[in-house]
Amino acid sequence: TESQAVLFTIFGATGDLAKRKLYPSLFRLYKKGELADNFAVIGTARREWSDEFYRGVILDSIKDLMRSKTEAEAFASHFYYQSHDVGDASHYITLKELGEKLKTQYKTLGNQVFFLAMAPQFFGTIAEHLKSEGILTGEGFERIVIEKPFGTSYATAKALNDSLAKVFTEEQIFRIDHYLGKEMIQAVSAVRFANPIFESLWDNQHIDNVQITFAEFIGVEDRGGYYETSGALKDMIQNHVLQVLSLIAMEKPSKFDEAHIVEQKVKALKAIRQYSPSEALENFVRGQYISGKFDGEAYKAYREEDSVSPDSQTETFAAGKFVIDNERWAGVPFYVRSGKRMTEKGTRINIVFKKSEDNLFAGSCDEPVQNVLTIYIQPTEGFSLSVNGKAAGQGFHLDPLRLSFRHDSEFLGNSPEAYEKLFLDVLKGDGTNFSHWEEAARAWELIDVVRNAWDEQTSALPTYTARSMGPKEAFDLLARDGREWTWQP
Numbered sequence: 269t270e271s272q273a274v275l276f277t278i279f280g281a282t283g284d285l286a287k288r289k290l291y292p293s294l295f296r297l298y299k300k301g302e303l304a305d306n307f308a309v310i311g312t313a314r315r316e317w318s319d320e321f322y323r324g325v326i327l328d329s330i331k332d333l334m335r336s337k338t339e340a341e342a343f344a345s346h347f348y349y350q351s352h353d354v355g356d357a358s359h360y361i362t363l364k365e366l367g368e369k370l371k372t373q374y375k376t377l378g379n380q381v382f383f384l385a386m387a388p389q390f391f392g393t394i395a396e397h398l399k400s401e402g403i404l405t406g407e408g409f410e411r412i413v414i415e416k417p418f419g420t421s422y423a424t425a426k427a428l429n430d431s432l433a434k435v436f437t438e439e440q441i442f443r444i445d446h447y448l449g450k451e452m453i454q455a456v457s458a459v460r461f462a463n464p465i466f467e468s469l470w471d472n473q474h475i476d477n478v479q480i481t482f483a484e485f486i487g488v489e490d491r492g493g494y495y496e497t498s499g500a501l502k503d504m505i506q507n508h509v510l511q512v513l514s515l516i517a518m519e520k521p522s523k524f525d526e527a528h529i530v531e532q533k534v535k536a537l538k539a540i541r542q543y544s545p546s547e548a549l550e551n552f553v554r555g556q557y558i559s560g561k562f563d564g565e566a567y568k569a570y571r572e573e574d575s576v577s578p579d580s581q582t583e584t585f586a587a588g589k590f591v592i593d594n595e596r597w598a599g600v601p602f603y604v605r606s607g608k609r610m611t612e613k614g615t616r617i618n619i620v621f622k623k624s625e626d627n628l629f630a631g632s633c634d635e636p637v638q639n640v641l642t643i644y645i646q647p648t649e650g651f652s653l654s655v656n657g658k659a660a661g662q663g664f665h666l667d668p669l670r671l672s673f674r675h676d677s678e679f680l681g682n683s684p685e686a687y688e689k690l691f692l693d694v695l696k697g698d699g700t701n702f703s704h705w706e707e708a709a710r711a712w713e714l715i716d717v718v719r720n721a722w723d724e725q726t727s728a729l730p731t732y733t734a735r736s737m738g739p740k741e742a743f744d745l746l747a748r749d750g751r752e753w754t755w756q757p
């Protein structure tokens with residue numbers, strides 16, 4: 269591969285996200301030769317750090333990935349630190365001077381990528397200063413990468429987007445949704461569009477319902493401060509879950525590229541029924557975990573976690589039913605759920621096919637199982653399809669069995685991390701696996717009504733025991749439609 273010439277500027281360089289995700293991903297790209305001699309990184313944050321100290325932090329963040337000390341140090345030597353106050357115009361002048369020096373030194377050709385790994389309230393200010401202080405010159409490509417959360421409601425997301433749009437075009441903005449970098453999320457389109465047997469069945473004639481589960485084993489950990497302002501609905505459903513839903517629901521794009529895929533995803537999101545407040549309450553449920561015991565292990569309640577209010581009303585679990593008003597999906601519910609402190613970590617999509625009305629065996633003691641296509645996103649990656657076979661031996665009895673494929677652990681160990689894939693996409697200018705404004709905007713419209721309806725509610729928040737699959741209400745949601753959550757192990 270030809271390595272990329274580029275200058276990165278990271279806002280929030282001392283933060284956790286930069287250390288956990290950004291630096292290791294850049295190092296992986298370096299090891300693969302995607303980045304080599306012609307890149308440099310300016311890390312900025314308020315703290316006063318020396319280049320030397322910063323490089324020590326970089327080395328520490330990649331210690332599990334390095335093959336030799338020499339290689340790691342060579343990588344770290346491309347990093348420079350500049351203390352920076354995002355609201356102070358004069359600091360951007362210093363930044364510009366350093367950037368120009370590095371551009372010449374590393375021959376970065378004026379290509380620039382800005383990473384905003386910090387609180388969204390600063391995004392607008394940073395963008396404006398990059399323009400007004402002349403850091404953006406238009407010489408090479410100029411792209412900006414931003415982390416979630418993209419707003420906290422439609423109104424705040426729109427304000428944020430307007431402030432970015434004054435400086436950057438939509439093509440220059442890369443909104444990270446790290447689920448879109450995951451192998452098996454990207455594989456959804458392969459399953460759908462490369463297999464006529466599935467493509468031909470992908471509609472309301474054949475599919476009974478779709479279930480998307482994003483279960484987490486972990487609790488809120490040390491993110492109580494952020495999570496209290498968010499909750500499961502905004503933290504997972506608004507972004508990751510709706511992104512996945514749109515990939516499953518979209519019509520076939522006429523070309524497999526960013527513009528055509530995004531066009532179809534947006535159409536699918538727009539076809540999701542916009543609930544009234546009372547419909548939102550009927551079709552969405554929330555819950556908060558209380559203390560529980562599992563396998564001899566005790567788990568504390570959400571309200572006892574660090575930085576969480578003892579009478580917190582924040583939901584740590586959300587489930588809902590979306591319906592899509594178009595020809596393909598009329599009558600097919602999309603059930604979604606996500607929560608913390610659930611039984612296990614398990615991210616799965618279940619496509620539950622219809623029972624056949626005139627099945628030869630229906631009503632007999634050997635009721636056939638429903639065909640279910642499961643896409644395992646994590647922790648294992650693969651697919652399974654449940655089908656009916658015949659029980660071996662004399663007589664005739666049905667025997668449910670599962671055709672199953674899982675990537676092996678060697679594959680999993682070597683496959684690129686979501687962030688690494690996404691960063692390479694940024695360098696190549698491919699925004700396919702990023703969230704676009706129209707997608708985020710529509711997702712907020714759908715989520716706002718649920719959030720606002722919950723905020724109006726005075727009844728007590730439903731609870732669920734830590735290490736369970738959520739509150740009773742989440743099971744009732746399907747039971748009242750005569751269905752249940754399937755959990756293909």
Ligand code: BG6
Pocket residue numbers: 416446484503
């Ligand atoms: C993040 C959420 O976007 O996704 C976290 O803010 C959540 O609360 C995380 O834990 C889950 O991501 P993954 O990749 O571990 O499934």
